[in-house]
Amino acid sequence: MKIALFGKKISDQNLEYLRQLIERLEAFGSRLTFYEPFHEVIKDLIVFKSSVDTFNSHQDLEGRVDFLLSIGGDGTLLDTITLVRDSGIPVMGVNLGRLGFLSSISKDEIDSALDDLKNGNYILDKRTLLKLKTETDLFGQMNYALNDLTINRKNSTALIVIHVWVDDIFLGKYWADGLIVATPTGSTAYSLSSGGPILTPGSENFVITPIAPHNLTIRPIVISDKSKIRIKVEGRDKQYLVSLDSRSEVFDPSVELLVEKENFQINLVQTGNKTFFNTIRDKLKWGLDIRN
DSSP: OEEEEEESOOOGGGHHHHHHHHHHHHHTTOEEEEEHHHHHHHTTTOOOSSOOEEEOSHHHHTTTOSEEEEEESHHHHHHHHHHHTTSOOOEEEEEOSSSOSSSOBOGGGHHHHHHHHHHTOEEEEEEOOEEEEOTTOTTTTOOEESSEEEEEESSOOSOEEEEEEETTEEEEEEEESEEEEEOTGGGGTHHHHTTOOOOOTTSOEEEEEEESOSSTTOOOEEEETTSOEEEEEESSOSOEEEEETTEEEEEOTTOOEEEEEOSSOEEEEEETTOOHHHHHHHHTTTTOOTTO
16 A cells, blocks of 8 residues: 655654554555654654655645545544545544544554455545635635535624625625535534534534624524525625634735535544544543443
């Protein structure tokens, strides 16, 4: 197997797990290529039994690797999306962070998960992305998100007035701190903490969730992911922030934001008997009762 490994940093307490993962992959005879900044962090901490390559960009990966392993938390996995893009390269998240909805392979599952990967005991969980279009081309070629698009204030505490249309039909005017448009994957992230519902990955929906709305009767709404969402912002400020996952850009009220489903998906590797429902029960502690 040709395996790419992506990470950003490694803590002292997690170094042994990284060594374990690399040793297991080397034992399989895998050819390894590391994200170059990550390799710079770990090269003096790991003894490699064979030579490794490095990569820096999408072009370095496409057609050259079988899997990409994300080493870290969910934020690290989200950053892999700009490298994988529309290549179809499957991504498996090894959780060395905290909660780990996307990076679902825990530290004590590394060996079994890699065995499953080698033996083909996995499925590809296809995840929808959303795409942002603007006349100013705010994000260039990186105009997509796996989790969500978020509109926030930049340098003010004043409310934002956000006008939203769905398929050119006026939905409403949100007086709020901001607004989230989330995919099913992102429904368990910022949207959930703002009161939004959990969507299953294959539900073919987006959820529009206001952040701290001034009118308490305003609630999140679930729409079809075939819909096109148009957003205009007004308020006292001259600049606002729009984010795609962890990437943010500044825009002014003259910019119209158009949100729709991206025309490609991301393949997340699910090994063994892991399912979305297993994950939310585990991560959200559903059914946990100290009396049991």
